[in-house]
Amino acid sequence: MLDLAQLRSFVMVAQTGSFTLSAERLNLGQSTVSQHLQRLERSLGRRLLDRDTHAVRLTSDGEALLPNARQLLALERQTVARFDAQAPRGPFRLGISEDLVSGQLPGLLEDFIADHPSVDLQLSVALSKTLADMQDRGELDLVMAKRRIGEQRGDAILREPLVWLASDPDAILTKPTLPLIVFPPPSLTRVLLMEALERSGVSWRIVCSCQSLSGLTAAARAGMGVLVQPRSLAPSGLREIAPPSLPALEDVEFVLVTARSADHATVSAFSRKVRERFGKGFALNARP
Known part of the structure; x- marks a missing residue:
């Protein structure tokens, strides 16, 4: 089963291209974001990111996962919003x-x-x-x-x-x-x-x-x-x-x-x- 917290970290890293910026925007530690990505890759049995000293890039499997991850997170937010009176x-x-x-x-x-x-x-x-x-x-x-x-x-x-x-x-x-x-x-x-x-x-x-x-x-x-x-x-x-x-x-x-x-x-x-x-x-x- 996919973990939504791990998907949020994955989508943010895909968007920013940076673990540091992703951690800041998610209000998490950088090590936590890294752990989320590692666990997500293990659960899927696929490498989702290419990492080097200069950049973070999506692999072909990461590119394939990204639209589905966004849809799942959007569905979560819509469900919460629908039952939130405020x-x-x-x-x-x-x-x-x-x-x-x-x-x-x-x-x-x-x-x-x-x-x-x-x-x-x-x-x-x-x-x-x-x-x-x-x-x-x-x-x-x-x-x-x-x-x-x-x-x-x-x-x-x-x-x-x-x-x-x-x-x-x-x-x-x-x-x-x-x-x-x-x-x-x-x-x-x-x-x-x-x-x-x-x-x-x-x-x-x-x-x-x-x-x-x-x-x-x-x-x-x-x-x-x-x-x-x-x-x-x-x-x-x-x-x-x-x-x-x-x-x-x-x-x-x-x-x-x-x-x-x-x-x-x-x-x-x-x-x-x-x-x-x-x-x-x-x-x-x-x-x-």
Whole structure:
């Protein structure tokens, strides 16, 4: 019979790629997590992980077990939630910054809804300032977005550097006027990159503006110009242009902002999921 505690350790190690991080997030000792994995491998008679001094990777048997392990753990959580009178339920109005719609977000939402099937998710995707305005009007319970360093709104979960990106940096840097691919106002990223260019005296022009990150990414991959994104959200197919080729950019912080009227149980449950996925040192676009 499979042990759920052992499966939880297995899934967390698969997600983080680290026994140390897994132990921290499960609030267990690292030796306990290691014992869970060893016992699980013995009970199944299969090696589930390849371990070396640099990384932990799933074997083919580990890859085969992972979706079933997640389903079993989700079923356990759903069963507990169904009989918990205090479990989150009802509408949950969530706002997500356009920067965050790729990467870990699908898995985050999948885990949250699997754990809390009585929650009715109402998702809004927009620029951070737009989401803040929506929340101020009482339209959102929780916003997951970014802010400028030094601002106080929200509870910071991760600090990230902004970087310049292009499909062919050498070709871009030879142009007499820097071609920019940007979000429209009121984008914070747009504000910060414009300030950096003004301080450095770099000549620029906007060649593409789009509300959608997927649209901006397509333009950058087509070689139209430079795109600015948090480093851990850099789309594939683009290369970073480091200073002094282009001016240094400020860091940004990703934050959770809770409305006063929001249901505490629902917001707390989602916030815990976010911190599990986006803990310190954990890349936003990493795949489990």
